[in-house]
Amino acid sequence: MPIIITIINWLLRLLDFYSIILIIYALMSWIPNLYETWFGRLIVKVSRPYLSLFENLPLQIWGLDFTILVALIVLQFVQRFIIIVFNGVFH
Template sequence: MQLFLAMFFNVIMNVIDIYSILLIIYILMSWVPSTRETTFGRFLGKITEPYLGFFRKFIPPIGMIDISPIVAIFVLNYLIRAGVRQVYVIIASLV
């Protein structure tokens, strides 16, 4: 059971890492707007915009700079990752 739990935890952490990379790629694609019109750009938009849109509701752009993606990546990599780690520790201690 411990092995399964550890493997599941690693899969969740890898998914968070991959999603973070996809967010960064999507953000960098905004520097060349025509890249978002490609099939890959539209696919990334469908995956990342719901998450980024949540932060854009609360964090307005500063001039022409949108800082909501920075906050979104910070939340994903620090808060959500820490939450998943805490849940793992709690479940592992019960098993």
């Protein structure tokens, strides 16, 4: 059982880290030249596959794009779901 706890803890940390990457991606939109740096290309390469899942949803309202916000909320729900399932199975 300790190995499962370790795996779940790493998974939750990975989801936290990915949330930070998405926030960095959103902040980079304020300075578009950052997308052309090696760091910007890395952030785009890591974040775009997940964000592309939300492209077909109508998340652009009055010129504002809420795609990243919805993506972050979904990640938080996934984290909470993992915690609830883990607590329900092992406690």
